[in-house]
Amino acid sequence: MQELASKYDILKVIGHGGFSAVFKARSKEDPEHVVALKQLDFVLTSETAKEYTDFKNEVEILKQLDHPNIVKIYGEYILDNKPSLEMEFVDGETLETLLQRDGYFSIEDTMDVIAQMASALSYCHHYYVSGNMPQRKGTDSVIINRNAIIHNDINPKNIIRTKNEDGLYRYVLIDFGLSFVDPAAVRHSKKEDGMAEYKAPEKWRGALVDTPSDIYSLGVVIYELLTGAVPFPVKDYKQTNEMAALEEKHKAAPVPDLCDARMDAFREKTSEPAEDCDIPAWLALLVQTCLEKEPAKRFKTGRELAQFFYNGLDGKIEITEKEAPGSVIDIDPTIAEKKGASLEVQSNILTEAQQFFIEKDYSTIGRRNDLPGAETADFSIRTSDRFISKNHCQIIRRADAEGGYTYFLQDKMPSKNGTFFNTDKNTIRLSATTEAALKEGDYFWVGNTKLIFHQS
Template structure:
């Protein structure tokens, strides 16, 4: 990587290191001839030579060059020098929203909503140009102090979508497409995206700004992804009972966090107007100590939610006998019975047409193949695979392999009841 004093691209003299990461480093540099100080983002040579990464880096430069807005950083130059891919950008000073949350926890309502409104202004400009950010999270929101007040800068457009063809190509090459804790359901499924996917991500950010915790804290990445796909977002009261936040504000946030894109605000402008209307109302929040929000997240346990009742009179639910009486199979049978289902244990040779759902516990990769074979039978009910939530290959294999659903282990009675009840209704 470049050393302090080295000139990159024949025009940027490195002054000091600002930050380092797995993909590269960011330096403060002086643009020779102009005397302008810039942020110089440089990729590691081994990353720059990997398939797809140079294209991603170039795409970030193209996106920033097209998007001229006070809430996005200005790009000055882009190039390749001695194996180093570099991007020269506007040098900003301040801190990320992630750092702010770690220090202060939940923010006062006017400040939290005001920051979200500023982000929506940037998104409105980006979406008008057909640019979807795809990686909106607190670490990519930068706060600057100005005489007129606090200003948000939206950073890291490296995953932004400029066109559907490019999006598909990079996804097929296995590129990371976001951060699971802030990704929309359609993004997690690899479906085509529009601006409403960014609104979902911003909904996650605003939820955290207001409560001090993320919608699904203390979970493995794969389990968080499954939660965003299937689990309801906990209410503000469930997340932080001691906080007093208006129902109208919660409704705006929860609308952005709807699983289906068509249920969310139509666009960034619509969500911004909803938040401005909330800001115009009187508000109050219970007093709280600084720093008790985000830092508490690692110690939280999932909130209790009333377990939905299973379908009344639903067809029996079966567990595959090859996995019974294993510990996981026993637990699944007992859990289904405790949730109010009529449970049977069957073998693959038994007739399945009278069953409301069939559950298979994943105990090795062959279980996925077995579940897919059962789901393909003409007499099969909806098949659900139960397995570790942190086995992302298993999760995606289940969701993409013709199965009805995936149930993460350890079992959550709410999640189990909801999914099996949906399967029973589908069978009817």
């Protein structure tokens, strides 16, 4: 153990929260080495204490992160009997400071933040932890494969804007002090906290935290950048009734309209009427998807968020009027030209959102198999759900007297785990002799995945 004063000169206090203090410090061994030093607010009795061992193990993982939009972690020490973290000093302003000064961001600047933070989260959410092999392949979910780092405290205080040598802005995600690699540990630690206004609904419920929890918090930040305020503000953290109300809003209340909030902010800042909302429809949908109450309806990882973002920029996002929350978003411009009946796959932690147009008189539905030479169904669902057979059920298309088609669902193979029509999963399954006539909005379950029938 060392004394802080023997190792560093403290240049200034950057911040002080409930569990730590952060300083700008200069190394006494190397005066050119200026760092951000974070010191946790609890005293260690020895270097073998479990708290310090856990802290040290996590720092060893964080030290390996190497991404331009993620703060660089240098090492850990015990200083003044407290765990201390040495990291890159990022010279710039936090988003919180910028918002306080400017009110809200331009669309262009907001997009810049989204692009860089999505890249940072993509790196973290798909980070391979040495020795931590996936429990199951084919899914992005940390619940299943545990190969991810979750920041767990994304808010405007933890994103700094700095300038590169070329004069362009770089946004850096800092303060991984609440991050974790094993999500099961979050229930037994202070890591469940984070700033209340940015806290995902599942955190309030005490449910397992996953990568979509980061997506929700970033969604709140994006909403705030565009409007100058979070969707659900709170005035006093010490007021029990306010915090209870905030919890219920995150869990159940609809998010205030993004365009209305931006135009209100414009009028307040300029004292001029806002004639129209300047937020592109696809960007509004991106924010809406980030802020879905159910984690399965959000982007699962930073990689999915980034893909949607760049498809939006490229004009590949097809937006229907008053897009329904949770619906499949078509990012393939060729699909918009197709007509006829289709199946919509609702995403969950095992299965990604997909859409299949029924173009044959007999179509098989099953789980995708990417092995060379493997037989595949006509609609091969991309999923890691092992309860879905390779040929699970079938759709029959028959011509009708009016020149159109009628469609029927059957399970005549039959599948081992059953197909459940217009009912909760694992309740009443289709028999091998049943042909269920399909109409708009009918749905059925294969394994843990819900498919919805659409008739154009």
